[in-house]
Amino acid sequence: MSTLTELERARLRWRARRGLLENDLIITNFLDQYETQLTDTDVVALTQLFEMGDNELLDVLLGRKSLEGVYDTPDIQRLVGQMRAL
Secondary structure (H helix, E strand, C coil): CCCCCHHHHHHHHHHHHCHHHHHHHHHHHHHHHHHHHCCCHHHHHHHCCCCCCCCHHHHHHHCCCCHHHHCCHHHHHHHHHHHHHC
């Protein structure tokens, strides 16, 4: 279960803000649904995912592109799968 404080939750949402509206909508919807269930491992994976460029991230979230390199981990794959399912 999540051990995030309110401040950490706010920081995660701030970090999730993207330059493309489509990414914002997908990620915000995901956080609205799952934020209270996120584990520390999930937060680390999301933080890493948020390091992707906006266009590349959108391609991954829409399933036009697969995760590659440092982003191709089981934790990130699971979270992206949850985002795609919403």
